[in-house]
Amino acid sequence: MNDKKLARICWNSNNWQKPSGKLGKVKNNKSYETETGYGHEEWLLDVGKLVDGYHYAYIQAVGQHHAKYLGCTYDISFYTIDGVTKLRWWLGEILNVQVIESEESRKVYNVYKRKGWLNEMYAQLDAVDADTAQFKRISAVNFCCIKFLPEDIKLLEEPLPFYSGNPAVKSDYYNLKNRISVPEFGSFGEFIFASGGMGVKDRTSAVYRGKITDIDLVHNQIQKCLHELFDEQYGSVNVSVENLTGFGTKIDVVVRLGKSFVFYEIKTANTAKQCIREALSQLLEYSCYTNRNLAKRLVVVSPAKLTDEANAYLQNIRKLFNIPLFYQSIDLENKTLTKEA
Structure with missing residues (x-):
């Protein structure tokens, strides 16, 4: 049985299929998102691009400590924070997320380049005025750090809001945490009339x-x-x-x-x-x-x-x-x- 983990990902209003721009991103002059106008996870759910049946992606929570997690397989739950409203949104879970070798990342990068997918990603960044030049400087071995099968995506039909201080999320750093619990969402699944x-x-x-x-x-x-x-x-x-x-x-x-x-x-x-x-x-x-x-x-x-x-x-x-x-x-x-x- 896989360990259950929790990761924060960048804010995205395009369902993490392509970049959505600066609105809602972290407001911190020293943060990567603020400097570049995009986050590492903008394409996390762009499952139209598969290599040998797998979708490859980069999440900061794993990538920044890649050696620590190399070769591991986790069930990872995800949440995000709207930088404008400060509201937190629970997205659901992806099962059997595998942390890959740098050489596998290089091979995937070359597939993306050959199929024109990299150029598509560049165009998507240009469309939201993000720093495409900075993205192009990412090395092939750091292009992606995880892979998973599309059928292992178990996300909610609609992201659900929860508030700061919820015991399910102890901190908001972009690191890989042990998942303690799932937030309480009140009357989820039940229509209650409220005048x-x-x-x-x-x-x-x-x-x-x-x-x-x-x-x-x-x-x-x-x-x-x-x-x-x-x-x-x-x-x-x-x-x-x-x-x-x-x-x-x-x-x-x-x-x-x-x-x-x-x-x-x-x-x-x-x-x-x-x-x-x-x-x-x-x-x-x-x-x-x-x-x-x-x-x-x-x-x-x-x-x-x-x-x-x-x-x-x-x-x-x-x-x-x-x-x-x-x-x-x-x-x-x-x-x-x-x-x-």
Whole structure:
């Protein structure tokens, strides 16, 4: 049985498949990330590049003490820290991680070079204004230090947040620690309705899915308006903003109707069709990811007017697939909401 280890990796908002830039990285003038604009683990999960069935990568926790771990095989859990919010995120585990010889790293480097993968990595660094020249100075024997099979990746579907001081993580240094435990995540896996919600700001940041993106002003104005309208219509105890799903995501607005719920997803695209396209998969996931259907109705809310064609599309979805999907258009100036269609 492999020893269980724990490693911190650099912040990345592209799912560790390619570099994501300086935002969220360590803010320390002496750190490698600050100097170069990228971290060692940016490509940790880029499993599209395999050599003899294995994915090769570099993690600082192993690489900086390579000789100590050489030839060992570990099950490594990973976490990261958002340098902006300081929030810690638990990512899950990779099993059977093998620490490789320097000569194997050299061979893998040559494969990457021959297949054009190195040039692809250079272009990805250029795209986020990272120090590509510094990356090119990394020697072939230090290019990678671990390998694992893609099927041994056992990461969470969504990274889960935990806070500083959690006993599962004793320190935040980039070293390889013995894994003591997994953080407690509260009501993970369970949807719990909680009336009220976060204070709605004019501008905020959304994490963790994919990139960190600035949610636009219109989204937050809609959320605030819905909160006010629904508080008046249903009572504040029956309205929730940013309600946790229980599996690492949040629902824009939830209304409780007795023992059932209505989930609202806000979209700001230019057309109703595009809003429906963007919202449908999210609403289905929020309601159906667990072993029961949580929502009685799923509603897309947007400033875009519903066209006859988009309305017919909604009716087709309900008729053909029995999905209770509806649409409401909101007028922010007059603070009004159309009936569900």
